[in-house]
Amino acid sequence: MTGFTSIIGQDQATAMLQHSLDSGIISHAYLYMGPPGVGKQKTARTFINLLLEQEDKEADVYLREGIHPDLMEISVPENRTRISKEQISKEMIPWLAMKPYRAKHRIVLIHDSHLLTMEAANALLKTLEEPPEHALLILLNDSTEMLETIVSRCQLLRFYPLGTQQIEAILIGQGIDPEQACRAARMSQGSLGDALLFSQEDNWAERWEETFALLEGLSSGEPIKVLEAAARVEKELELNVRLVETILRDRMILQYSDQEELLLFPENQDLYRQIPPLDPEKVRKGWERINQIKDYSRFHVNRSLIAVNIAYEWLHLLRPITLRAQGARTQRR
Incomplete structure (x- = not known):
């Protein structure tokens, strides 16, 4: 792993996470909040990988295959628009209650946590209030909307739009024509994900x-x-x-x-x-x-x-x- 060096423009968040890894003081829950396409998911995966590799010498083998037994991911199901209560209460909570299989933590990565139903959010809140000692939850949120009771029980990490020049430099570094990179960066509104998409227009x-x-x-x-x-x-x-x-x-x-x-x-x-x-x-x-x-x-x-x-x-x-x-x-x- 190369650590957080590949994460661009989110120095405050990555510094806090690196400090947690170095000190061994890991919060029971992190809330990554910021607009889409600015690096929240990449940062979360980097943090998870680094932590599991600290705790499990063979973690990289399992992570490459996407089958590490101490990692669960929750997202909006196909043909649905929200994360349901059942995903939290019937899938996450029983899984999280079990002891870790290989690492010291059982980690749950919740994508699009702003799309939790109210019932699902309330079920999650109960876990956040009394988490198992080995539990680590990471919530990715594209919105500023989230129950205050959930926000207050997480370590909040804010992610910000990238600068136009930062995005332009990244695109050029990936071999994209400078004029095309400039145009895509200007339209991206700080989202590298959008800039990559727009840079393909010819x-x-x-x-x-x-x-x-x-x-x-x-x-x-x-x-x-x-x-x-x-x-x-x-x-x-x-x-x-x-x-x-x-x-x-x-x-x-x-x-x-x-x-x-x-x-x-x-x-x-x-x-x-x-x-x-x-x-x-x-x-x-x-x-x-x-x-x-x-x-x-x-x-x-x-x-x-x-x-x-x-x-x-x-x-x-x-x-x-x-x-x-x-x-x-x-x-x-």
Whole structure:
């Protein structure tokens, strides 16, 4: 193991975990809280591997095969959107009650702990209040929403969005073209996971063309345009949603500050200016709903339904907007 050296931009969290490993003082529960794609899962796996390798000389063999007997992982089941009470009370708690088989700890890694049902959260709370001596729970949380009673019984480690230059350097280091890396980093909003996804796009001129055409259609207010937009964005939902978000963000900056240096893509500012003024409160509330809807795409919810609901939100945001398509096409040339 190389330790935490491969974890970028989360020095505070990794330093605390390294100190726990060095001192041998391991908390019974850790809560990793921060946005998706910033390294929470990688950090958790690194910490688990290092700890088990301290306690079990042959841990690396079992970990490579994903069969270490003292490690359990809990996540949202296929065709479900939440972690159920049964997963906690009937699977985790009995397993955690048994003594470790090879190591000194029995470790439970709970992915997407913000998606625990209330019943599951209450069942987990009972374990956190009176954990077995050998128990170690690690909760990964993409949200700031969590029962305060759970937060107070965990050691909280906060994870933060990465800087644009950090992400750009990582992408270039992986052999991605510098211009492509720069564009992906600017769109990523601090998520390395998203940046890696966006860096695979190789025709940005066409993407901008398609996105402005999508906005033009929705701004007409015709319901059929919702279905057309949904069909267009469904396959690459994350990228298409981020493109629209980027356009609205940059348009709002021009609307209220006219500070071109704050734009993510200043080369598109002539296009942004063709969008009439936006209602900032409507945009803020609408985008909160869009992010909530989009999150369901990770949990086996029908993607067509997700895309249609997002397109309806866009329709609401853009209804007063009239894009001058011909002018937009001229500017893009």
